[in-house]
Structures are given as C-alpha cells and as structure tokens.
Amino acid sequence: MGIKHINGLFLMAFTMGLLLSLGSSVRHKTHIVGGSYGWRIPLNKNTTFYQDWARTKKFAVGDKLVFLFTTMVQNVVELPSAADFGVCRMNNVTDIHFVGPTILELTEAGPHYYFCSVGLHCEDGQSLAIVVSSTPHPDIDAVLGADAPAPVEAAASSAATAAGGGRAEYGALAAAGICLCLLHSLFL
Numbered sequence: 759m760g761i762k763h764i765n766g767l768f769l770m771a772f773t774m775g776l777l778l779s780l781g782s783s784v785r786h787k788t789h790i791v792g793g794s795y796g797w798r799i800p801l802n803k804n805t806t807f808y809q810d811w812a813r814t815k816k817f818a819v820g821d822k823l824v825f826l827f828t829t830m831v832q833n834v835v836e837l838p839s840a841a842d843f844g845v846c847r848m849n850n851v852t853d854i855h856f857v858g859p860t861i862l863e864l865t866e867a868g869p870h871y872y873f874c875s876v877g878l879h880c881e882d883g884q885s886l887a888i889v890v891s892s893t894p895h896p897d898i899d900a901v902l903g904a905d906a907p908a909p910v911e912a913a914a915s916s917a918a919t920a921a922g923g924g925r926a927e928y929g930a931l932a933a934a935g936i937c938l939c940l941l942h943s944l945f946l
C-alpha cells in the first residue's frame with residue numbers, strides 16, 4: 759500500500775515535469791545545420807551554402823544547433839572570433855567536437871563561428887557563421903508558424919526535451935523503487 763502511494767506521487771511528478779518541459783521549450787528552436795544535407799562539404803564546393811541556409815533562420819539564446827555528420831569523417835570546430843574564421847585557421851579554438859551528431863546549445867548572444875577542420879573541408883565551404891539574438895522567439899511564432907520550418911523545429915525541440923525529462927524522471931522512479939526494496943528487506 760505504501761509503495762503504491764509513493765509510486766503515485768512519482769507518476770504525478772513525472773507528468774508535471776513533462777508538462778513543464780513542453781511549456782518552457784516552445785520558444786526554443788532546434789536548427790539542423792544545412793537542413794537535410796547535414797554537415798559536410800557543400801555540393802560543388804559552394805562556399806555560400808551554409809550562409810545561405812543560416813540567412814533563412816533566426817537564432818536565439820536557448821536554441822540548439824544540430825550538426826549531423828559521421829564521426830571521423832567531419833568535425834565541428836568552434837572559434838571565439840571572426841579572426842581565424844575566413845582563413846580556416848586553428849590558432850585559437852574554443853572547442854572541437856569529433857562525435858556526430860554534435861548538438862550545441864546557444865547559450866550566449868552574439869556571433870558564433872564554426873568550421874570543419876578535416877582536410878580542406880573548410881576551404882571547400884564547410885563553415886558557418888551565425889548571429890545569436892538575446893531576444894527569445896515570440897510564442898506566436900512557434901504556435902502559428904510565421905515561417906514554415908519553425909513549428910516543426912520547435913516541436914522537435916519540445917519532443918527532445920520531453921523525452922530527456924521523461925528519462926530523468928523514470929530514473930528517479932527506478933531509484934525510489936530500489937530504495938523501497940532495500941528498506942523492505944532491512945526492516946520488514
């Protein structure tokens with residue numbers, strides 16, 4: 759009886775967590791860099807490919823960038839400034855991500871620079887510069903879909919957050935179950 763009661767409480771917490779994570783993530787978008795093309799040398803070494811993609815998006819703090827690529831074939835280098843960006847130089851690097859897909863949360867407003875340091879990929883157009891706004895996406899944009907891909911991306915973000923939240927809550931549920939079993943075997 760006691761176990762049932764506690765499980766009920768956790769189920770309630772789980773549901774509330776799910777609702778909260780859905781509600782709070784509506785304003786954040788998940789952007790798949792390059793869309794369905796992903797993160798690799800642009801077709802015909804088109805050096806404006808990723809900038810053309812970025813031009814159609816609005817990036818805000820809290821959004822996520824998804825770099826879809828095969829581990830070992832591509833990577834993602836983050837640069838702190840524009841200084842080395844145009845020349846694909848690794849002099850001053852913020853971070854390098856080797857495992858695909860790489861998902862980066864945009865935590866700071868301002869310009870962000872990325873490129874792939876494999877071979878001559880960067881020289882062949884695999885680089886991206888974006889400007890992240892500190893202003894969140896308006897709710898109306900996510901709900902009504904002012905631009906076509908927005909609701910899909912917002913929904914994907916919500917689903918991802920919800921799934922993540924769910925997993926955490928489920929872990930707590932499992933941990934609580936183990937604790938109860940231990941208590942039971944010790945005292946009963």
Ligand SMILES: [Cu+2]
Nearest residue numbers: 832874876879
């Ligand atoms: Cu590459």
